[in-house]
Amino acid sequence: MxxxxxxxxxxxxGGKIRIxxxxxxxxxxxxxxxxxxxxxxxxxxxxKVRGAPLIGIAxxxxxxxxxxxxxxxxxxxxxxxAKKLRYRLVSCRPTAVNLSWxxxxxxxxxxxxxxxxxxxxxxxxxxEVDRIIHEDIQMCFQMSAHGSKLIKSKDSLLTxxxxxxLATSGYGTAxxxxxxxxEEGKKIKVFACETRPLLQGARxxxxxxxxxxxxxxxxxxxxxxxxxxxGEIDAVFVGADRIAANGDFANKIGTxxxxxxxxxxxxPFYCVAPxxxxxxxxxxxxxxxxxxxxKKEVTTLYFKxxxxxxxxxxxNPAFDVTPAKLVTGIITEKGIIRPPFxxxxxALYGPSIKRR
Amino acid sequence: MxxxxxxxxxxxxGGKIRIxxxxxxxxxxxxxxxxxxxxxxxxxxxxKVRGAPLIGIAxxxxxxxxxxxxxxxxxxxxxxxAKKLRYRLVSCRPTAVNLSWxxxxxxxxxxxxxxxxxxxxxxxxxxEVDRIIHEDIQMCFQMSAHGSKLIKSKDSLLTxxxxxxLATSGYGTAxxxxxxxxEEGKKIKVFACETRPLLQGARxxxxxxxxxxxxxxxxxxxxxxxxxxxGEIDAVFVGADRIAANGDFANKIGTxxxxxxxxxxxxPFYCVAPxxxxxxxxxxxxxxxxxxxxKKEVTTLYFKxxxxxxxxxxxNPAFDVTPAKLVTGIITEKGIIRPPFxxxxxALYGPSIKRR
Numbered sequence: 001m002x003x004x005x006x007x008x009x010x011x012x013x014g015g016k017i018r019i020x021x022x023x024x025x026x027x028x029x030x031x032x033x034x035x036x037x038x039x040x041x042x043x044x045x046x047x048k049v050r051g052a053p054l055i056g057i058a059x060x061x062x063x064x065x066x067x068x069x070x071x072x073x074x075x076x077x078x079x080x081x082a083k084k085l086r087y088r089l090v091s092c093r094p095t096a097v098n099l100s101w102x103x104x105x106x107x108x109x110x111x112x113x114x115x116x117x118x119x120x121x122x123x124x125x126x127x128e129v130d131r132i133i134h135e136d137i138q139m140c141f142q143m144s145a146h147g148s149k150l151i152k153s154k155d156s157l158l159t160x161x162x163x164x165x166l167a168t169s170g171y172g173t174a175x176x177x178x179x180x181x182x183e184e185g186k187k188i189k190v191f192a193c194e195t196r197p198l199l200q201g202a203r204x205x206x207x208x209x210x211x212x213x214x215x216x217x218x219x220x221x222x223x224x225x226x227x228x229x230x231g232e233i234d235a236v237f238v239g240a241d242r243i244a245a246n247g248d249f250a251n252k253i254g255t256x257x258x259x260x261x262x263x264x265x266x267x268p269f270y271c272v273a274p275x276x277x278x279x280x281x282x283x284x285x286x287x288x289x290x291x292x293x294x295k296k297e298v299t300t301l302y303f304k305x306x307x308x309x310x311x312x313x314x315x316n317p318a319f320d321v322t323p324a325k326l327v328t329g330i331i332t333e334k335g336i337i338r339p340p341f342x343x344x345x346x347a348l349y350g351p352s353i354k355r356r
Numbered sequence: 357m358x359x360x361x362x363x364x365x366x367x368x369x370g371g372k373i374r375i376x377x378x379x380x381x382x383x384x385x386x387x388x389x390x391x392x393x394x395x396x397x398x399x400x401x402x403x404k405v406r407g408a409p410l411i412g413i414a415x416x417x418x419x420x421x422x423x424x425x426x427x428x429x430x431x432x433x434x435x436x437x438a439k440k441l442r443y444r445l446v447s448c449r450p451t452a453v454n455l456s457w458x459x460x461x462x463x464x465x466x467x468x469x470x471x472x473x474x475x476x477x478x479x480x481x482x483x484e485v486d487r488i489i490h491e492d493i494q495m496c497f498q499m500s501a502h503g504s505k506l507i508k509s510k511d512s513l514l515t516x517x518x519x520x521x522l523a524t525s526g527y528g529t530a531x532x533x534x535x536x537x538x539e540e541g542k543k544i545k546v547f548a549c550e551t552r553p554l555l556q557g558a559r560x561x562x563x564x565x566x567x568x569x570x571x572x573x574x575x576x577x578x579x580x581x582x583x584x585x586x587g588e589i590d591a592v593f594v595g596a597d598r599i600a601a602n603g604d605f606a607n608k609i610g611t612x613x614x615x616x617x618x619x620x621x622x623x624p625f626y627c628v629a630p631x632x633x634x635x636x637x638x639x640x641x642x643x644x645x646x647x648x649x650x651k652k653e654v655t656t657l658y659f660k661x662x663x664x665x666x667x668x669x670x671x672n673p674a675f676d677v678t679p680a681k682l683v684t685g686i687i688t689e690k691g692i693i694r695p696p697f698x699x700x701x702x703a704l705y706g707p708s709i710k711r712r
Contacts (some may be wrong), residue, residue, distance in 0.1 A: 202654075253578055
């Protein structure tokens, strides 16, 4: 199995968590050490660490860090600390399910091992984080292999936000598919939507694709429709923050817009996301909580200067929900799920879900 | 006839042209005097003066200024200077037809009066500019009256770019409709798309609507679809830079995207534009020249800081073309044109067109 080494956006450095401060890209590639749970919480909240799979890993590492630093010595204390850590960390980003998923796994490890000494619990927690990271890398690789089958040489592809190596500990989800296609010798061109307000497309995806040698052209979000009309887009690939049982999914604001535009122009629209992104407790996308963020993200652009009149009202949802009916396929580590999604998601994930 | 006085974005001040430098809004309301044709050319090119109708007026004033400053004394010199001025000024923005329309009128005045003394030609040119400005104000008022009939109280409306008082010498086109609805006592709410890359929606429309007491909420361009899905938008009103004989029209990039999204969500989509925006020589929107602008507009945001990796490829069309089939109606000073557009545009404008 070939596996390219990408810049690693997160790592455990003996009692500290080393992250890339993604808010500084593409100006500088700056690493930062988080030495407390509060620092981890802030790093996730302020989007220094972002991307659904990576948020899950950051949460799990934050849990490990907090447990290590706690003074808990008894079973009751272990359980209290675990519960506190889980609920504290889960609060920073509501939409991506991976965070609560990873934290519930970590919580479960403490519950299972609660009668053992702290050192043994810590070892089990570290093992669980390593497993989550390893699985993430594997899943990225498997998704990319499935997704790449949908790409032909000379295809021109569109993506939004950053569903890349910077959003996972591996290859990335949507961008992983592009990397794989390129490795297989296909000549591809990627259009990256800049992704206002926080410009993850311009700052992270354009940077990451360029860094990895994939031809990338940056556009403003409102230019995608025109490109489609010109016949310049062969397929759209996006990530996901949470997928409901019927295939509806939440992803970065603007995703739904691209899905409608792709349907109008008869362009295939794919969502690329691992198992950990599914939330089968939710019947449809209507149940997914959507984070609304600070209006300053819209009124001041990225570098603090005002671009709108003071005091103007702003609507700033961080995500939108794309209904399954607009989705051509969901690319997972187990294969590509096609409509009818409710039935096919259930069939593919039913047995695994019980494990959770 | 009631007519509200808006901030005047352009004025003739005895041999100089006073403009509002719109690139400084909303940070500051700064006036600037253009004392040479070159300064006018630069002001239009750098978007200090923008908006299809206002560009026409700026072009006409620039022509007047250039003719006044020329050393022409003979018939041959008058004609040579007029031709030179026309072709020099028309070159700065290719998409909006109003510029070439206004310059052809000014050129015509010189041709008609070429045997008269320079002072008489200048007087005739000044009279023509005044007429264009007066007509622009009247047309804005008439369009707003027609358009307002389409708005009910409590409607929530969407617009893009700035088709307001800052884009004309009057009420504005799309925004004029909103002002009129408000004056008629209708409670309306306007969502303004920020309009990347140059943020005319955030900087100008949000500022202008707020200045004139219209409730406005700013959104990023990629949020419009989500608002439509939520049922928050009752109608879309946009301006136009050039309208072809079949009703296809060019407007700020992102307009086409909104038209497709409005159609998908069954929301009426209106274009508001005066006679001077029609270019009946063009059979369809395919013939409209689309200006591509500097990639730095995309890679550096508005205030010069880089937000994308150095050297990244960029696609930056300033406009897109919306096909007539996505348009519910075109609101003109003579009334609302409905499909079939080719027939109905011809019927309404046939006689006037011959005048040109």
